Amino acid sequence: MSLTEYREPASFSEHDSAERRFLQLISALPKVSVQGYDKARNVIYWNKSSEDIYGYSEREALGRKLEDLIIPDFMKADVINLHQRWIEFGEAIPSEELxxxxxxxxxxHVFSSHVMLKEDTDSPEMYCVDIDLSEQHAVRQELERMASTDLLTELPNRRLLKQFLANAISEASTNNLSFALFFIDLDMFKEINDTLGHTWGDELLRAVAERLSDSIDSDGLLTRFGGDEFVYVATNISDESDCEDIAKKLSCCFKQSFQLSTENIHITSSIGISLYPKHGQEIDDLLKNADVAMYQAKAEGRNRYHFFTHALSQQLRQHRDIAANLRTSLSNNEFELLYQPQYDLKTGKVASCEALLRWRPQNESLAVPPNVFIPIAERSDLIVQIGNWVLENACQQARLWKEKGIEVRIDVNVSGKELEKTAYFERLADCRNQYHLLPKDIGLELTENILIKSDNAILENLRYQRDLGVEISLDDFGTGYSSLSYLKHFPVSHLKIDRSFLKGAPEKAFDSALMEAIVNVGHKLDLFIVVEGVETEQQSDYCKSLNVEFVQGYLYSKPISADAMEALLEKQG
Structure with a gap:
């Protein structure tokens, strides 16, 4: 309303010039509602911005009570009481956002301030000055939504999940209720993401989020926890049978393939389940225990669900203890490398040796075999530190042997996490230079799973090492993806066939056919064949009949100490 449009309220006399100037000043402000009320809270003044903000015209508002116009029902009693206390006791109504x-x-949403005019008369008039905060509230809501929403899938994110869990725990503890947390991880998502690219990987995540959302109860909360992990919190759970029904529903989301452009993508999920209060009464415990159960589902073959159990909890504690003891042993240098020779079947001599790690803590009762501590180390940065130790000590041993005139290649096992660190190849080069070694002196052993998961940068680095003369072995072939077609893409020189293929090969036709196929394809790709686990003369003769180049196993030698390996090499001359 402009100043020329301003109309003096009927209750104003000529001597009220200060009050009149006040109204003229604030009435002209845009998005500022000014309303006047008499002693009984009847509207005596209603400016143009009040019409815009509240929707009532001046004609509709004049004469009506404040509490019947713009006050929500639950606030009416408080507003009436505050107004009466101001009139009777002079207690001003505080300004605040309402x-x-x-x-x-x-x-x-408005910021409301209040002024009492004619306060010392029998006809006091309260004027409310309300600033419209609708735009600010909308911006604030959008910021809050963005802060609590995963922008890729539009699902709630981890921040909102923790708020929801805090409320769920409070309500469940008060009312003696239970609820369940489902930790959902997509199986083999990284491989799909690497094959199709991140764009289609993102499309797959959106499609998964949509299917999961369609399958759940609206009372619960589905969130994207991060990466390819989702968490669903189901409230009002009675027992584990309810959880099983939900887990089956969630798993059913993956029965049908996902259509991405021209591709039909089949994917499964592994689900871990924890229940409140049975499996934890704190947010972090419930999440951690469901995560542990999910990894157990993966360990059992993927595409299934698993409840958290106290046995898993005990196993988790054991793994933590082992990890802590491994860190201590790294500081105290409590490891040893043993060496298992690989024999050339044509010459009968040692062609190379594989460095095998053993844990030798001062307290021998803490020691566990490699098949136990290596997987634990691989779940953290420990495997990188242990890999550094192995590389350093293998290079040091190779140098010692070279100084004694002993020339033998030492092969070291490399984990996927080590390769993911781009500094690995720089460290390898630095270690060779430090000990004055040639590329042919230290070989690398990698599993097919690691190579399949490797990105182009890792494969290019491996190709560069191969061009330098580094021998690269594909270890335990046949125990992972078992696809011969992968071999042509990998920069490897040696193919190591897992012992499980040899075990029945001489006697069983099926096993023999597999062995022969692997050896023949390997040779056609110009790869050297190494057969692991040779334990009998019959197996050795069988390998010779297939023209296998190298063998490794207890028939020839167990893993032995560096001194024993040195003596063996000196003996053969």
Whole structure:
């Protein structure tokens, strides 16, 4: 309303010039509602911005009570009481942000201040000055939504999950209720992401989120926890049978393939389940225990669900203890390398040796075999530190042997996490230079799973090492993806056939056919064949009949100490 449009309220006399100037000043402000109320809270003044903000015209508002116009029902008693206390006792109503209501009942956010005119008369008039905060509230809501929403899938994110869990725990503890947490991880998502690219990987995540959302109860909360992990919190769970029904529903989301452009993608999920309060009464415990159960589902073959158990909890504690003891042993240098020779079947001599790690803590009762501590180390950065130790000590041993005139290649096993660190190849080069070694002196052993998961940068680095003369062995072939077609893509020189293929090969036709196929394809790709686990003369003769180049196993030698290996090499001359 402009100053020329301003109309003096009927209750104002000529001597009220200061009050009149006050109204003229604030009435002209845009998005500032000014309303006047008499002693009984009847509207005596209603400016143009009040019409815009609250939806009532001046004609509709004049004469009506404040509490019947813009005050929500639950606030009415308080507003009336505050107004009466101001009139009777002079207690001014404080300014604050309020949520009032429009003509149609919609909420409206305002900052409301109050002024009492003619306070010392029998006709006091209260004027409310309300600033429209609708735009600020909308911006604030959007910021809050963005802060609590995963922008890729539009699902709630981890931040909102923790808020929801805090409320769920409070309500469940008060009312003696239970709820369940489902930790959902997509199986083999990284391989799909690497094959199709991140764009289609993102599309797959969106499609998975949509299917999961369609399958769940609206009372619960589905969130994207991060990466290819989702968490669903189901409230009002009675027992584990309810959880099984939900887990089956969630698993059913993956029965049908996902259509991405021209590709039909089949993917499964592994689900871990924890229940409140049975499996934890704190947010972190429930999440951690469901995560542990999910990894157990993966360990059992993927595409299934698993409840958290106290046995898993005990196993988790044991793994933590082992990890802590491994860290201590790294500081104390409590490891040893043993060496298992690989024999050339044509010459009968040692062609190379594989460095095998053993844990020798001062307290021998803490020691566990490599098949136990290596997987634990691989779940953290420990495997990188242990890999550094192995590489350093293998290079040091190779140098010692070279100084004694003993020339033998030492092959070291490399984990996927080591390769993911781009500094690995720099460290390898630095270690060779430090000990004055040639590329042919230290070989690398990698599993097919690691190579399949490797990105182009890793494969290019491996090709560069191969061009330098580094021998690269594909270890335990046949125990992972078992696809011969992968071999042509990998920069490897040696193919190591897992012992499980040899075990029945001489006697069983099926096993023999597999062995022969692997050896023949390997030779056609110009790869040297190494057969592991040779334990009998019959197996050795069988390998010779297939023209296998190298063998490794207890028939020839167990893993032995560096001194014993040195003596063996000196003996053969």
């Amino acid at each position: 949520v009032l209501k429009k003509k149609g009942g919609e909420p409206v």
